[in-house]
Amino acid sequence: MKRFLFLFLIFFSLSAGAAPIPSDALVIRFLTHLQKMTLRFDQTKTIPEIEKSFKSSGIFQFEKNKGLIIKQERPTSQVFVSTLERYCTGEKSDSLKNLPHFSDAKSLVDHLLQGDLSDLNKIFEIIYFEKNKTWQMDMIPSDKDMKAFIRKIVLKGNINHLKQVIIEYADGTHMQIDYSPVQQDLTHEIKC
């Protein structure tokens, strides 16, 4: 279940743009207006050494000042919940403070939700553009340790929600996650 921890950190590391991005850019408006989003995700993972690709799907929910829930339904059922202080994966529950670099990640998230992208610029080189009311950010890690694992991250979204995340790993693994809005509330369904 530790894999979800990385997801958690990546998610927050990804949802922003670079310094040259104007303050009225779509992504800034998306971040500053973001209160709650519940999305269905469909994930496809391709690994170089393996001939076939792997698919998984589930529901992702983020709520400002409350936390996030990732409920994977296929191929296996798994849940990751994070409040502002704790995280739960299956039977395990622990304080977020015990995660490495949690304070950095928290500070980054807080700044992002206020439209401040400076923290992110220290980690990524960002290319941002908008087309047909859709924004896209291509993020290339500038941090040496992160470069050893991730080659590039691409985020796509509109004013209301995230539409797609693509992660290209340094070992050639490719991951694509497509998001679509869903009318479902996991808040009371899953506790941590």
Add this chain to the structure above:
Amino acid sequence: MKLNVKQLLFLLGLATFGVLILFFRFPIHLKSSLNDLFPVQIAGKVLPKEVTGKYANLLNIVIEADSFNTAKSRSDELISGLKSFNIQNITYHVSKNSLAQSLDYFKTYQNSFLSPDVRRLLLNSDTQKIREQALNRIQTSWMPPVAPLQDDPFLLLSDYVQGIPKPASAWAEREGVLWQEKDGKHYILTLIQFNQGNIYDLLEKIRLIRQISVPKNSDYQVHLSGAPLHTAQMFEKTKWDISLISCAALLMLLVLTYLLFHHIGSVFMVFFNLAVAFISGLWCVLLFIPDVHFLTFAFGASLVGICIDYSFHRFSCQDKKIPPDLFKNIFYSFLTTVACFIPLLLSDLPLLKQIAVFTIGGLSGTFIWILITPLPATKDLKSPSFGFSGIPFKKTFFVLFLLVGALGLIKIQINHSPENLYKPSKDLQQEETFARNLNGNTFNWLLLIRGDNLQSVLEKEEAIRETNLFFGLSTMLPSLQRQKQNLNLIQNLYNQESKELKDQLGLKKMPTPKQTPLVDEKTFQNQFEFLLRQFIVKTLNGVWSITPLTKKMDIADQDALIFEPSKYVSDILDRYASKTYQILCVSFGLLFIILLFVYRKKAFLYLLPSLLGGFGTLGILSLCGQGITFFHLLALFVVIGLSMDYTIFLFGSHRPNRSVLFAFISSLIGFGLLSFIHFHMIAIMGQTIALGLLLSFMVIWAIKKD
């Protein structure tokens, strides 16, 4: 002052003895740390000082700034500033490894590492579960594997690395420094270990560090904390206090001696006697004990009191030769005091032994000196007698005193909490609170393991880690035995599950275990020298690992010990207090036998002032809200020694010489002054002795017939 032949021979003997002692003992190591007072034991053996001093000799330098970069650059400047001074015998604990370097290390020796859960499954031959877990993670996880999939298709290394317990430290490694962020502030910690050297080296190093640590501008702050600062401050303050108190006590002595004899020559003779006593005590303690603690000398002030008494008694007598009655009284006083200190020699606490040797040596020196010292070359010595007559309410006082003492004894409480024993200065206390807030509960417990070599220490630690989760050296460096076992288990997993995994994942090639070497100490040291330095101490009696823990655990290994520093000191002091109390009872017993032999039916009467004075003191201090400590009990030995002297001289004569009163006043003021010393343990002893003497003297006054 003219010396006779006997005196010259005595001084010559003392000087020769001293030269020999200094020749064999030079350079003299004066211990100063509190740690030296309380030796830690494991399996009945005292831990080497390299082990106990590991954390006691650490100084924390914390840089506080608004951003990591500012804190880092200020920390770098500070360290390079310190290094430019080339301070000898200190070690900087700084990590030089990046995450990438650590991961490369794991990949190079990947077959050496297996997480506890995976090991358990493999030992139970549950290889299928490991395959299923790996399959699930490969298919869905966002977390990139630590090693390429072809090298680690079962994700054994990823599992191991992700499962490494967080080290028991609130400090994370970042860009080669220990860092943490709290409430928007960034902190960087540099640990400096003082490896050797005496107290004066320590003072000089700390002075330099303080000088360099003064912030050059306002964008950062420097916080210094740790045991060496306390040792240095305590020593400096105590040294200053002792100097001041010694001057005041000597001045008081000078005045009292002059008032007693009205003769300046006698003043010199009293001081000469003091010097003889101190030197005799010093030579004796150096003869038997190579590393003397400076507290022994502080306690040696008690000796001064008794030596003064002997001088006063001797010079108050107008005869050139000591009359038999005076000799008898001085001899009995000497005998009873020595008898009181002899049981301390049986104690297993080094300080008690040192004090006993110092006191017995010094007393013997002064006793001999008094016997061979003639009167000053004058006949005008004045020391009239005095009596107790005319003082009202003796019986009322006696009963009142007994009641107060008894009431206090009901309330008596042994209390060795750190606050009751040591009170640091306000600024140092604030810095310690600040450091404790940052460190959390990381240094509450230490796991100590002893082995004949590093491999045996690693094996013992691995056995403990089977059932307890903590970050130890074996997390990074498994024993060779463990590495070979892991290799076999991994080989077995591949034999059992490779084909199935290949089919399920659709791998192009059949997975085979990557060939990796075993990691030995030398190879590990090249990359992680700081970790070896942090965890391992090599001594003459073996190799020790010292691992900080965030929680207490139960261990069964007889070569391992969970050490709780704060509790240990209070536990050990409780034990010492109980032993000292037993010794005190033995001393009273021994004293009673001697008194019985000398004074027959009056033996108990002679013992009563010491007994009531001692226990009454404990009672009154308890009534005043003081928790009784080992040091209170220790002080009672001095009370007994001195009060026996007063008793023997006051009961032994109908109109006693005024010298006894002056001896009492000098000791009372001397020890009373000691109560104002900054070092709390000495202050406790000063209070106890002063009050004990006062009470004993009052008991003598109350029960003596006019």
